[in-house]
Amino acid sequence: MWLYALRRIILTIPILFGVTVICFALVQIAPGDPIQNLLSPTASQADAERLRAAYGLDKPLPVQYVIWLGKVLVGDMGMSIANNTPVTGEVLRAFTNTIVIAMIAVVIAFILSTIFGVAAAYRSGGLVDKAITAVAVFGISVPTFWLGVILVIIFAVNLSWLPATGMGAGGSKGFDYLSWSDFRFAVMPIIALALPPLGIMTRTTRSSLSEILNQDFVQTLRAKGLSEFEVMVHAVRNIMPAAVAMLGLQLGYLIGGSVLVETVFTWPGTGYLLNKAILTRDIPLLQGTILVLATAFVLINLVVDLAQSLIDPRIKRS
Amino acid sequence: MTQMALSPPPVAAEDPRDRGGPAQPMLIVDGIRKYFPIRAGVLNRTVAEVKAVDDISFYVLKGETLGIVGESGCGKSTLARLLMHLVDRDEGHLILDGDLVGEETGVPLDGLRRALQMVFQDSYSSLNPRLPIEQSIAYGPKVQGASSKVAKAQARALMEKVGLKANLFAQRYPHELSGGQKQRVNIARALALDPRLLILDEAVSALDKSVEAQVLNLLEDLKKQLNLTYIFISHDLHVVRYISDRVLVMYLGQVVEIGPVDQIYEDPQHPYTQALLACRLSMDPEERVEAAPLAGDPPNPVNPPSGCRFHTRCPFMEDVCMAKAPGLGDVLRSSADDHLAACHMVHPGSGHSRAPLPVRA
Amino acid sequence: MTDALANSLAAAPVQSAPAARVRSYWGGVWQRLRYDYVTLFCIALIILIVLSAVFAPWLAPFDPYKSSMAHRLRPIGYRQFLLGTDEQGRDMLSRLLYGGRVSLLMGIVPVLLATLVGGMFGVVAGYYGRKVNMGIMRTMDIFFAFPSVLLAVAISGSLGGGITNQMLTLTVVLIPPICRVAETATSQVRNMDFVDAARATGASTTSILFTHVLINVMSPVLVYASTLVSISIILASGLSFLGLGVSPPTADWGLMLSTLRQSIYVQPLVSAIPGVAILVTSIAFNLVSDGLRQAMDVKA
Ligand SMILES: Nc1ncnc2c1ncn2[C@@H]1O[C@H](COP(=O)(O)OP(=O)(O)OP(=O)(O)O)[C@@H](O)[C@H]1O
Ligand code: SF4
Ligand SMILES: [Mg+2]
Numbered sequence: 001m002w003l004y005a006l007r008r009i010i011l012t013i014p015i016l017f018g019v020t021v022i023c024f025a026l027v028q029i030a031p032g033d034p035i036q037n038l039l040s041p042t043a044s045q046a047d048a049e050r051l052r053a054a055y056g057l058d059k060p061l062p063v064q065y066v067i068w069l070g071k072v073l074v075g076d077m078g079m080s081i082a083n084n085t086p087v088t089g090e091v092l093r094a095f096t097n098t099i100v101i102a103m104i105a106v107v108i109a110f111i112l113s114t115i116f117g118v119a120a121a122y123r124s125g126g127l128v129d130k131a132i133t134a135v136a137v138f139g140i141s142v143p144t145f146w147l148g149v150i151l152v153i154i155f156a157v158n159l160s161w162l163p164a165t166g167m168g169a170g171g172s173k174g175f176d177y178l179s180w181s182d183f184r185f186a187v188m189p190i191i192a193l194a195l196p197p198l199g200i201m202t203r204t205t206r207s208s209l210s211e212i213l214n215q216d217f218v219q220t221l222r223a224k225g226l227s228e229f230e231v232m233v234h235a236v237r238n239i240m241p242a243a244v245a246m247l248g249l250q251l252g253y254l255i256g257g258s259v260l261v262e263t264v265f266t267w268p269g270t271g272y273l274l275n276k277a278i279l280t281r282d283i284p285l286l287q288g289t290i291l292v293l294a295t296a297f298v299l300i301n302l303v304v305d306l307a308q309s310l311i312d313p314r315i316k317r318s
Numbered sequence: 319m320t321q322m323a324l325s326p327p328p329v330a331a332e333d334p335r336d337r338g339g340p341a342q343p344m345l346i347v348d349g350i351r352k353y354f355p356i357r358a359g360v361l362n363r364t365v366a367e368v369k370a371v372d373d374i375s376f377y378v379l380k381g382e383t384l385g386i387v388g389e390s391g392c393g394k395s396t397l398a399r400l401l402m403h404l405v406d407r408d409e410g411h412l413i414l415d416g417d418l419v420g421e422e423t424g425v426p427l428d429g430l431r432r433a434l435q436m437v438f439q440d441s442y443s444s445l446n447p448r449l450p451i452e453q454s455i456a457y458g459p460k461v462q463g464a465s466s467k468v469a470k471a472q473a474r475a476l477m478e479k480v481g482l483k484a485n486l487f488a489q490r491y492p493h494e495l496s497g498g499q500k501q502r503v504n505i506a507r508a509l510a511l512d513p514r515l516l517i518l519d520e521a522v523s524a525l526d527k528s529v530e531a532q533v534l535n536l537l538e539d540l541k542k543q544l545n546l547t548y549i550f551i552s553h554d555l556h557v558v559r560y561i562s563d564r565v566l567v568m569y570l571g572q573v574v575e576i577g578p579v580d581q582i583y584e585d586p587q588h589p590y591t592q593a594l595l596a597c598r599l600s601m602d603p604e605e606r607v608e609a610a611p612l613a614g615d616p617p618n619p620v621n622p623p624s625g626c627r628f629h630t631r632c633p634f635m636e637d638v639c640m641a642k643a644p645g646l647g648d649v650l651r652s653s654a655d656d657h658l659a660a661c662h663m664v665h666p667g668s669g670h671s672r673a674p675l676p677v678r679a
Numbered sequence: 680m681t682d683a684l685a686n687s688l689a690a691a692p693v694q695s696a697p698a699a700r701v702r703s704y705w706g707g708v709w710q711r712l713r714y715d716y717v718t719l720f721c722i723a724l725i726i727l728i729v730l731s732a733v734f735a736p737w738l739a740p741f742d743p744y745k746s747s748m749a750h751r752l753r754p755i756g757y758r759q760f761l762l763g764t765d766e767q768g769r770d771m772l773s774r775l776l777y778g779g780r781v782s783l784l785m786g787i788v789p790v791l792l793a794t795l796v797g798g799m800f801g802v803v804a805g806y807y808g809r810k811v812n813m814g815i816m817r818t819m820d821i822f823f824a825f826p827s828v829l830l831a832v833a834i835s836g837s838l839g840g841g842i843t844n845q846m847l848t849l850t851v852v853l854i855p856p857i858c859r860v861a862e863t864a865t866s867q868v869r870n871m872d873f874v875d876a877a878r879a880t881g882a883s884t885t886s887i888l889f890t891h892v893l894i895n896v897m898s899p900v901l902v903y904a905s906t907l908v909s910i911s912i913i914l915a916s917g918l919s920f921l922g923l924g925v926s927p928p929t930a931d932w933g934l935m936l937s938t939l940r941q942s943i944y945v946q947p948l949v950s951a952i953p954g955v956a957i958l959v960t961s962i963a964f965n966l967v968s969d970g971l972r973q974a975m976d977v978k979a
Contacts, residue, residue, distance in 0.1 A: 018821030022833075030837040141962045143913045145920050146954030149940060153947040256826025260917050264940070275921055278836045290825075290833040298824045404875050436879055444872035448894040454873070457890065458880035504876075511880060 005306055012302050019298060020072065023291040024065050030283050077288035080277075087288035090273065095292055098262070098269030101186050102254040105193035110247045113198050117205025118232060121213060132202060139199020144257075148192040148264030155188060189265045193258065197250040204246060208239045241311040248304030252297045333545050335433075335514060336380075338416030343377040344515050344547045345401070345434075348650060350374050350410030352393075352400055356620065366620045370396040372571035373410075375649045378515065382654075383541070383548040385562030385579065387555060387594065389616050393571040394551045395439060398519045401549070402436050415514070432462070435508035439520040441500040445492040451503045452477070452488035458510040476506040479543075481536060498529035502536070509540070515547045523552060534561060555594065559583055564654060567591050570619055570627045573646055577657030587659035589632045626662065638662055638669040711974040718970025721963040728960055732779035743773040743930050767928075771949060775956055778930040781842070782960065785915035785924075786908045789849035794904045797854035801861025802896060806869050806888060816862060822855040831914050835923040845924050849911050860903045864896040902972045909964035916957050932957050 059067070071077070077087040116136075120129040212218060212235045221231050255270075262271030270289050277286040351374075353367035370393040378384045388394055399405045401412065403419075412419040414433055438444035445454055455473035460466065474484035480502040492500060501521060508516055518537070522530040534557065541548060552558050558565060558579075565582045567575040567590065575588040586592045616631075617623055623630050629639040639662055646660040662670035712718060731738055740759065804815040822830065831852045838844040868874065869892065877887045918924050919933025927934065932953040939950040 014817065015821060015824050018818070019824050022821065022825070026833055026837040029834070031839055137962070137965075141909065141913075141958060141965050143916055143954060143957050143961070145917060146936060146951070146957060149936065149954060150951060153951060158947070253826045256829035259828060259832050260920060263921060274832055274836065278832070278921055278923060281839070283837060286833070286836050290829065293829055294825050297826055297829070399875070402875075402879050404878060432881070434879075436876070438872035438876060440872055443870075444876060446873045446891050446895070449890075457877060457882070461877075461880045461882040461886060507876065 004309055008302065008305055008309075012298060015298055016295065019294045020069055020291065021065070023287050023294070024068055026287050026290065027283055028061070030281075072291070077291065078284040080282055080285040087285050090285065091270065091288050091292045094268060094270045094273045094289070095296070097267065098255060098258050098271065099296075101190050101267070101269070102193060102251060102258060104186070105190045106197055106247055106251045106254055108190065109194040109198040109201055109250065110243070112194075113201035113205050114236065114243065116198075116202045117209055118236060120202070120206040121209035121235075122228075122232065129206070132206070136199040136202045136206075139195045140203075142195070143260075144192055144196060145260040145264050147195060148188070148261055151188045151192055152264070186267075189261055189267045192261045192264070193254055197254065201243070201246055201250065205239065205243060208242060209235055212238050241308060244311070245304050245308045248300055248307070252300040252304075255300070256293050256297050333380075333514070336415065340380060342380070342416045343413075344380045344415060345549075346377045346411075346413035346650060347401065348375050348411040348413065350397075350400055350412070351408045352396055352405060353408055368619050369571045369622055370619060371400060371407075372622075374568075374571075374573055375410075376566055376573060376576060377650060378547055378549060379654055380514075381541075381545065381547055382563040383550055383561055385558035385565040386549060386551045386568060387553060387558050387565060388568035389594075390553065391616060391619065392568045393619070394568060395519055396571075397568070398436060398517045398549070398551060401517060402434060404436075432511050433514045434517065435511055435513035435515075436517040436519060437501070437504045437508050437521045439523070441497055441504060441524055444504055445500060447492050450489045450491060451495070452484075454492075454503065455507045455510050458507065462511060472510060473506070476509055477503075479509070479540070480506045481532075482506070496529075498525050498533060501525065501533055505533075505536070505540070509544065512544075513546070515549065517549045517551070519551045520553070521550070522557060523554060530557070537561070555583075567594070570616060570622050572627060573649070573660065574628065575657075575659040576646070576649060577659075578655060581657045585657075587657065587664050588628075588661045589634055589663075590628050591659070593631075626660075628661075634663060634670075634672060636662075636670050642669075644668065708974045712970065715970050715974065718967055718974075721966045721970070724959070724963045725967060728779060728963070729783060731776055732783050735773075735776040735780060738776055740770060740773060743769060743777045744928050771952060774930040774935060775932070775952065778932045778935060778953065779956065779960075781925055781929065781931040782912055782916065782933070782957065785845065785849065786912035786960070786964065789846050789853055789911050789915075790904050790907045792846075792850040793853035793857050793907070794900065796850070797857030798861045798896075798900050800854070801858040801863075801900075802865045802888065802892065804858070805862040805865025805896075806884075806892060808866065808869070812862070812866075815858070819855040819858050822851075827852050827910075827914065828917065831918060832921065832923070835918050835921075840923045840926060842925050845915060845918055848918065848923075849914060852914065853907055853911060857900065857904060857907070861896055861900050864899045865892060868892050868895045898975050902968065902975055905968035905971055906965070908968070909961035912957065912961050912964070 075088050077091070079085065080087050080090060116132050120132040123129060213231075218231060218235065221234060226234070258269060259271035259274045261267070262269045263275045266272060270293055273289050274286065276282070277289065350371060352371040353369050355364040356366045356368060357364055372393075374397060376384070386394055386397070396405065400407050445451065449457075452470060452473045455476055456466075456469035459469040459472050464472065474488060477484045477487060482499060482502055487495070487499070487503075492503070495503065501524075505521070521537070522533050525533060537548070538561070540546060548561070550558065550561055562579045564577065565575075565579050566573055567582070567588065569590050575582065575586065575591045577587075582591065583595065586595055617627070623640075625638075625640040625642055626632070626635075626644050629635045632639065642662070644660045644662045644665060647658045649658060652658060662668035663672045664674075666674045800815050800819075804812040825833065831848050834851055835844060835848040838848065874887060874891055877891050882890075915924065916931075916933030916936070919931050920937040922934075922937065924934055925931045927938070935953040936950075936957075939946075939953065942950050
């Protein structure tokens with residue numbers, strides 16, 4: 001068990017290393033010369049060279065990488081080109097906004113998927129099952145940004161129940177998740193984020209539940225006189241470790257994939273930051289945001305794996 | 319080449335492919351060894367080795383059938399794959415009809431491939447599920463340079479030879495065949511390169527008794543027709559007795575006993591062979607014995623027991639067995655009639671209480 | 680967006696073996712497919728979508744690029760505009776037909792390219808094993824450290840918009856999962872005795888790969904790749920939505936959705952239409968690949 005944990009942690013290091021390599025490469029594949037953008041049009045060739053040297057861009061790539069990595073490790077991810085602020089601060093502020101709604105979304109999806117999964121598995125093949133399965137397929141196939149648009153059309157345009165976009169007057173500083181006047185801004189982003197994981201988790205819960213219900217020991221429980229409800233509780237308890245692991249994974253995907261939903265709702269999270277970086281071609285900001293998100297994704301996966309091996313010591317992955 | 323004192327081979331028919339003469343063994347295996355590394359730990363380093371085949375020597379005469387028996391996991395298939403060069407050996411030599419195989423001198427690998435073919439253990443995975451069987455059989459000749467047409471004709475002829483109507487079966491896929499038919503295809507494929515030595519790894523083990531008998535008869539017929547030599551691997555002692563001229567008994571990667579089939583079955587020398595045979599008898603209700611003589615699982619081939627590897631299960635175990643590994647004797651210099659066993663009880667002066675007294679000079 | 684790519688991998692076919700008692704493998708597949716009406720319907724639907732995209736110039740009632748200030752944002756069924764008009768007064772139906780060309784291209788071309796490249800790496804990794812496998816698969820693992828949308832946005836965001844960059848991005852994103860499926864399938868096949876039997880004939884590695892390995896690896900890989908088409912379409916439309924796809928005024932479903940977003944207060948239904956096109960196409964491809972998997976993956 002501890003050996004597994006240690007091994008799993010150590011295996012994460014080269015992955016994180018690879019992540020930094022890819023993030024570093026993002027700047028390299030971006031077209032255009034960053035120096036030219038900084039120079040005034042009248043600058044001479046010599047000025048360009050001097051600036052290049054000042055930024056260390058005249059050094060060979062591996063050296064540039066090491067210098068860059070050194071800075072990143074102490075929390076310096078450069079300056080955003082668009083508004084000339086440190087990237088680190090901007091990304092971390094946005095990251096908080098992202099992770100909070102992602103967590104709420106994934107917990108809601110988890111609870112609902114358990115309920116739906118149980119309902120579908122209870123009479124597998126029945127009408128409820130079919131309806132739930134259809135909704136699940138929809139949740140999986142639907143493009144989230146379009147779903148966001150539809151939600152806006154329904155709840156903001158037609159019904160005027162919820163604000164369409166943004167974070168309200170307080171903005172990200174004074175946002176209070178516990179007050180409805182603020183929280184209502186988060187409702188639609190949360191729904192849009194929650195639907196796809198809801199579809200996926202419902203499908204897995206349903207299939208693992210019906211698998212368990214078909215096993216012999218469940219027949220034994222029934223024979224012992226347990227009620228259907230007790231049997232179901234037993235089965236649900238059995239699938240919990242896997243379901244919790246699934247929850248962690250989906251959280252990771254939501255954090256990484258929130259860019260489209262946040263763009264639709266102009267929710268000031270990392271996704272929105274990415275969109276801004278793309279529009280203004282602010283490559284340092286793009287790089288910093290991607291780096292933080294990918295690192296978070298890797299770490300969430302790590303935690304999920306470790307948690308799962310704690311819950312279920314039988315799991316021993318190679 | 320080592321000159322050996324040999325009894326006349328069972329089949330002395332002249333073969334144009336013969337190079338070393340009828341008395342030269344078809345195949346000599348000299349001190350072959352294969353350890354599989356076991357990797358583990360954070361850095362995936364080799365932490366131990368499975369001693370799957372550990373210093374095995376024997377020879378097969380031209381035209382004979384050498385049976386190989388032993389428990390599951392004792393290294394029979396690994397030995398077969400070593401002979402076929404499908405796994406690289408760590409140590410040892412192969413001498414095919416007088417020529418050293420591989421390395422700088424001697425027959426190139428390609429020559430070995432033509433002369434040695436194998437019928438695999440698992441009839442499920444031994445045929446490509448996406449190829450009609452005709453193509454599976456024709457593949458070898460094609461690789462060796464035959465034209466598509468010639469190879470196909472050859473494949474059809476071989477199918478007839480192993481008792482499958484070519485018209486009916488040529489275009490079928492493996493999943494459309496029964497186990498016995500599949501094994502016939504496997505045999506046909508092995509024969510397609512016109513080999514001299516056929517290694518049959520559990521070739522009939524998965525078959526029903528009646529089908530098994532048919533395939534065994536087929537093998538006997540083919541052997542006569544095509545002047546073949548067999549190495550017949552099986553854990554079924556009845557079958558091995560039926561088909562073999564000589565028998566080699568393996569335990570944990572080593573040879574524990576070798577000799578003519580009747581001597582092995584009627585007068586087994588090694589306690590392991592005795593136990594195997596007793597197990598077999600216990601299947602028979604007439605002669606059921608009380609306790610199975612071979613209790614427990616074979617020890618782990620990663621850390622085989624010291625001294626005699628069988629001492630953990632041997633009823634005659636004494637101190638000397640733990641201290642010293644009993645030798646088999648010089649197999650390669652022995653005659654085919656010799657009966658050798660790697661047990662201190664048969665070696666004079668070994669220190670075992672049941673050993674014959676040393677002959678004083 | 681949840682990571683459809685990673686989820687698709689979890690459901691990837693691992694080993695397929697043909698069912699019993701049929702004349703040929705593909706004959707059997709067809710036998711099973713024949714009675715799967717949902718799949719057949721979706722196949723027909725896809726053919727229809729493809730045809731309408733290919734023949735868009737003949738089918739489209741209007742020029743998709745001709746704007747008209749007089750007819751901006753007309754509702755569905757307004758006069759001759761069957762699906763209304765967009766914010767520049769261009770006919771929605773015509774733009775949808777033309778837009779299908781880009782979207783389908785983005786669904787299919789990256790998958791094909793990624794299947795070629797990823798499949799090749801996967802087969803090589805699976806067949807040679809050991810160090811080669813380590814090298815290739817550990818590199819792929821790094822790409823798996825990114826959720827697919829994030830990876831696509833990262834690469835596309837750095838490269839900039841444009842149709843070539845978009846295709847390149849999607850191909851890079853799709854390579855790792857295909858590679859993993861191909862690697863798993865290959866290492867399974869590689870351990871089968873028939874490969875050893877082929878080696879025993881003295882065949883070259885190339886010959887064995889082509890005659891014995893590829894043929895067995897192909898169907899799980901192709902079935903898996905077919906599940907990626909709809910994912911690729913959705914990813915592409917997402918990139919276009921962010922402005923990382925084709926540049927205006929080219930018609931593209933994702934881009935149309937993005938520009939029409941400004942107009943949801945005026946014409947909510949018209950604004951939603953491009954999304955319906957994406958959804959229908961993606962569900963159709965999804966169901967077809969499900970059906971194919973079932974038809975091809977029956978265990979013997
Ligand atoms: N490729 C391999 N890597 C590691 N260990 C292996 C490998 N192949 C075989 N072994 C090990 O070597 C030992 C001998 O295996 P082998 O297949 O030769 O046994 P066998 O006598 O043929 O058994 P069976 O009767 O079950 O076929 C076993 O302990 C097996 O686990
Ligand atoms: S050497 Fe000893 S332990 Fe080994 S078989 Fe003979 S008597 Fe038994
Ligand atoms: Mg074996």
